[in-house]
Amino acid sequence: MSVTQQQVLDALAGVRSPRGVPLTNANVLSPVTVTDGKVFLSISVDASEARAWETVRAQAESVVRALPGVASAMVALTAERKARSAPSRPRAEAGVAPAATHRPPHSPAGSPMARQAEIPGIAAVIAVASGKGGVGKSTTAVNLALGLRDLGLRVGLLDADIYGPSVPRLTGIREKPELNDERKMIPIQRFGLAVMSIGFLVEEDTAMIWRGPMVMSAITQMLRDVTWGTLDVLVVDMPPGTGDAQLTLAQNVPLKGAIIISTPQDLSLIDARRGLAMFKKVNVPVLGIVENMSYFQCPHCGTRSDIFGHGGARHEAERLGVPFLGEIPLHMAIRTSSDAGNPVVVSEPDGPHAAIYRAIGASVRDQLKGAIAAA
Ligand SMILES: Nc1ncnc2c1ncn2[C@@H]1O[C@H](COP(=O)(O)OP(=O)(O)OP(=O)(O)O)[C@@H](O)[C@H]1O
Ligand SMILES: [Mg+2]
Numbered sequence: 001m002s003v004t005q006q007q008v009l010d011a012l013a014g015v016r017s018p019r020g021v022p023l024t025n026a027n028v029l030s031p032v033t034v035t036d037g038k039v040f041l042s043i044s045v046d047a048s049e050a051r052a053w054e055t056v057r058a059q060a061e062s063v064v065r066a067l068p069g070v071a072s073a074m075v076a077l078t079a080e081r082k083a084r085s086a087p088s089r090p091r092a093e094a095g096v097a098p099a100a101t102h103r104p105p106h107s108p109a110g111s112p113m114a115r116q117a118e119i120p121g122i123a124a125v126i127a128v129a130s131g132k133g134g135v136g137k138s139t140t141a142v143n144l145a146l147g148l149r150d151l152g153l154r155v156g157l158l159d160a161d162i163y164g165p166s167v168p169r170l171t172g173i174r175e176k177p178e179l180n181d182e183r184k185m186i187p188i189q190r191f192g193l194a195v196m197s198i199g200f201l202v203e204e205d206t207a208m209i210w211r212g213p214m215v216m217s218a219i220t221q222m223l224r225d226v227t228w229g230t231l232d233v234l235v236v237d238m239p240p241g242t243g244d245a246q247l248t249l250a251q252n253v254p255l256k257g258a259i260i261i262s263t264p265q266d267l268s269l270i271d272a273r274r275g276l277a278m279f280k281k282v283n284v285p286v287l288g289i290v291e292n293m294s295y296f297q298c299p300h301c302g303t304r305s306d307i308f309g310h311g312g313a314r315h316e317a318e319r320l321g322v323p324f325l326g327e328i329p330l331h332m333a334i335r336t337s338s339d340a341g342n343p344v345v346v347s348e349p350d351g352p353h354a355a356i357y358r359a360i361g362a363s364v365r366d367q368l369k370g371a372i373a374a375a
Contacts (some may be wrong), residue, residue, distance in 0.1 A: 001068075001069050001238075002034065003037060003039065003067050003068070003069035003070050004034065004035045004048060005032045005034055006066065007067055007069075007362050008032045008034065008039055008041070008064055009024055009032060009228075010066055011063045011066075011067055012024050012029070012060055012063065012064070014063060014071045015056060015059045015060050015063055015163050016056070017053075017056060017104070018049065018053060019054060022041075023039060023056065023060060025040045026044055028043045029041060029042075030043075030044065030051075031045060032044040032313050033201075033202050034325060035202060036071065036176065037069055037070055037071035037072070038071050038072045038074075038176055038201055039064050039070055039073040039074070039075075039132070040070070040074045040075075040076075040202055040218075041060075041064075041074075041075055041076075041077050041199055042075065042076040042077070043056070043057055043075065043077050043078065043093060043212050044078045044219055045078070048300075048323045049342040050077065054075055054077060057075050057077040059072070060204075061073045061075040063372075065183075070179075070268055071176070072178075072179050072185070072235045072245075074185075074201065074218075074221060075088050075223055076217035076220075077217055078216065078217035086328055088124070098136065100256070110152040111362055115188060115361050117254065119223055119228065119234070119254065120221075121228055121229060121230045122156070122229060122230075122231045122233075122234050123231065123232050123254040123368075123371050123372045124232065124233050124257070124368045124372060125223075125233075125234045125236060125253060125254055125256060125373070126233060126234070126235055126236065126255065126258065126259065126260075126344045126364065126368070127236045127238050127249075127250065127253070127255050127257075127258040127259070127261070127279075127284070127285065128140060128141040128144065128235060128236065128237055128238060128257055128259050128261060129238040129240075129258055129260055129261070129275050129278075129279070130238075130240050130241075130260060130261040130262065130266070130268075130271070130272065130275060131242055131260070131262070131270070131272050131273070131274045131275040132238075132240060132241070132262075132268050132271035132272075133165075133240035133241065134240070134265070135240075135261050135263050135268055135292055136261055136292035136293060136328070137161075137237060137238070137240060137264060138159070138161065138166040138167065138170055138237050139170065139263070139292070139334060139335075139338050139343075140236075140259075140261050140290055140292055140321075140328065140341045140357075141236075142157065142167065142170045142171065142338070142359055142362070143159065143166075143238040143343050143345045143353075143354075143357040144235060144259070144347060144357055144361055145157045145193050145233075145235040146191060146192075146193065146343060146345035146356035146357065146360040146363030147345055147353075147354070147359075147360060147362075148232075148235070148352075148364065149191070149193060149224075150232050150345070150358050150359040150361070151341065151358065151361055151362060151365055152325075153232040153233055153365065153372070154182050154229075154230060154231045154232045154233075154325045155192075155193050155194075155231060155232065155233050155234075155235065156187065156194040156195070156196070156228050156231045156233070156234040156235070156368040157171075157193050157195045157234075157235050157237070157270075157292075158192070158195075158196050158197070158198070158219075158222060158223065158234055158235070158236045159195075159196065159197030159198065159199060159238070159338055160219045160222070160236050160237060160249060160253075161237050161238065161239045161240070161241050161313060162198050162218060162219065162239060162285065164239075165197045165198050165199030166199070166237075167195060167197040167199060167237060168197055168199040168200060168340065169338075169339070170341070170343060171191070171193075171195055171339060171341055171343070172190075172341020173188050173190055173195060173200065173201075173340060173341075174182070174200070175188060175254075176200050177196065177201075177226075177352025179198055183225075184225050184226060185222075185225060185226045185227070186226075186227050186229070187226055187227065187228060188200065190233045191343070191346050194228055194229065194231065196226050197219055197224050198219075204374075210343065216245070216248050216249060216252060217255070219249060220252065223253060226263065226368050233364075233365075233368065233372070236253065239248075240311070241271075241273070242274045242275055242277075242278045246278065247278055247281070247282070247311070250278060250279060250282045250283045250284055253282045256285070256368055256369065256371050257274075257284065257285045257286065257356065257364075257368065258279045258284050258285070258286050258287065259286075259287050259288060259289075259290060259325065260272050260275045260279075260286060260288075260290070261289075261290050261292050262290070262291060262292070262312075262313045262316070263291070263292055263294075263313075264288055264291055264293070264294060264309060264311065264312040264313060265291045265312070266312065269312050269313065269316050272313065272316065273287060273316070273320070276289075276320060276322065283302065285324070286320055286322045287323065287363075287364055287367050287368075288315065288323035288324060288325035288363065288364075289313050289314075289315065289322060289323075289324055289325060290313070290324070290325045290326055290327075290328065290360060291311075291314065291324075291327045291328070292328045292330075293310070293315035293328070293329070293330040294311075294313075294327035294328055294329055294330070294332045295307070295327070295329050295330065296329065296331075297329040297330065297331045299331065299332040299333065300301075304329070313327075323339065323363065323367075325360045325363050325364070326356055326359055326360045326363070327356070328353070328356055328357075329353075331342040333348060333351070333353065333354055345358075346356050
């Protein structure tokens with residue numbers, strides 16, 4: 001029989017905060033999620049106390065794990081700086097917190113890249129991002145990962161879109177990750193990729209209600225408490241947009257580079273520019289821009305129509321001095337294969353779309369050669 005939320009809370013009441021208060025009275029717990037015996041919750045504390053809380057987090061995880069009916073337990077610790085009542089520093093830019101706000105305690109100043117510990121065994125972590133939702137970021141991330149796989153690389157895929165994880169649907173993965181003896185999650189293997197998504201642990205609608213700092217903690221655990229093994233490239237499907245959560249992610253994940261997905265419309269390009277600015281701010285190199293839904297290709301006759309006036313992203317990339325990685329048509333096969341959990345690079349490996357994703361993959365690989373060769 002599966003464990004209930006109340007049983008989890010009863011167990012957590014036996015764990016004490018660093019000040020000796022039962023955890024359930026310390027006003028730090030997120031709602032507890034229980035799905036098929038998999039338990040997830042997070043503890044949100046002030047950043048200055050984060051160290052003291054780490055043992056509490058570990059205790060909480062182990063008491064929950066010890067409950068009958070618990071298949072796995074993940075307790076995330078999230079550290080956020082309390083808003084001060086004194087006037088705070090002005091924000092550098094509307095909607096984007098100054099980098100210093102997110103700096104973890106005890107970390108040296110300087111390049112964010114220098115502060116992020118590499119993940120052992122992974123040569124290069126790259127982000128697939130977009131300034132705007134719904135431009136095909138997840139579809140591109142999955143097919144790009146497969147394109148890189150086709151080039152002979154060992155590839156992982158991390159769905160960091162905690163607000164709307166779509167990798168379970170795109171890959172048709174229904175099972176939940178198992179834990180190894182060290183209580184690390186074992187990624188699901190699919191199509192030769194090591195795949196991890198918050199969608200494997202919680203239901204999609206639960207994921208939608210997470211607050212920014214909790215997102216970061218869960219992503220850190222999905223990066224570091226997962227047995228990724230040896231990978232040349234880990235492709236991270238980022239949440240859409242350039243708000244605080246995305247900036248924090250870009251700062252805290254040891255990224256070797258980022259790829260921006262845009263559609264050709266002006267509005268999407270403006271958002272793509274914001275994405276570029278965000279990665280620049282945290283010193284993550286932009287590997288290039290991909291124009292998705294670039295032109296319409298009729299599934300019957302193959303005729304091409306530039307319904308959005310295609311080519312905007314290429315011009316934008318030239319203007320901004322970043323590589324242009326390629327154009328992906330708006331095509332029925334790309335959508336239907338994704339919806340069926342069988343991405344187009346798998347369902348039509350010899351088709352024209354797979355070739356485009358492999359070509360984009362080749363350009364990405366060439367830019368990452370130094371990192372991959374050094375691993
Ligand atoms: N090149 C394409 N041709 C046809 N359909 C596409 C293409 N790219 C994406 N789609 C479809 O567009 C929809 C949105 O794509 P996707 O989920 O990849 O976008 P996203 O940017 O990840 O969205 P979100 O912001 O919600 O995470 C999906 O139904 C997908 O199948
Ligand atoms: Mg998506």
